[in-house]
Amino acid sequence: MRSIDLTKLLASRAESTRFENWDSQRSEHPRFIYACELGTIWKFTPMEWWQVVTKVVRNNGSHEFHLSKSTRRPKFILKKEDGSFHSTDPAMRSVNPAKWTLEDWKRELL
Numbered sequence: 001m002r003s004i005d006l007t008k009l010l011a012s013r014a015e016s017t018r019f020e021n022w023d024s025q026r027s028e029h030p031r032f033i034y035a036c037e038l039g040t041i042w043k044f045t046p047m048e049w050w051q052v053v054t055k056v057v058r059n060n061g062s063h064e065f066h067l068s069k070s071t072r073r074p075k076f077i078l079k080k081e082d083g084s085f086h087s088t089d090p091a092m093r094s095v096n097p098a099k100w101t102l103e104d105w106k107r108e109l110l
Contacts (some may be wrong), residue, residue, distance in 0.1 A: 035052075
């Protein structure tokens with residue numbers, strides 16, 4: 001095995017271990033997280049969401065969800081009168097991070 005391949009393998013395993021530690025400490029374990037911003041919705045697995053949040057915290061709260069990866073709103077994600085979205089399915093989590101601060105993103109990692 002080449003040195004670079006070993007480095008990639010170890011980095012991947014370290015990231016998986018950090019995710020598993022984070023995931024095991026959470027009180028909720030949704031199957032998917034839906035991020036809703038300005039009427040557009042993105043779907044993430046818990047691992048993908050953890051990766052996004054980790055990257056946003058490293059970028060001091062700056063984030064960008066690519067429009068090309070957005071999805072249609074599922075029937076269990078409902079829009080409230082205030083414009084925010086919520087999930088009626090407890091296995092699905094809905095977040096509205098459009099106005100989140102760096103502290104809000106950091107709380108996601110706790």
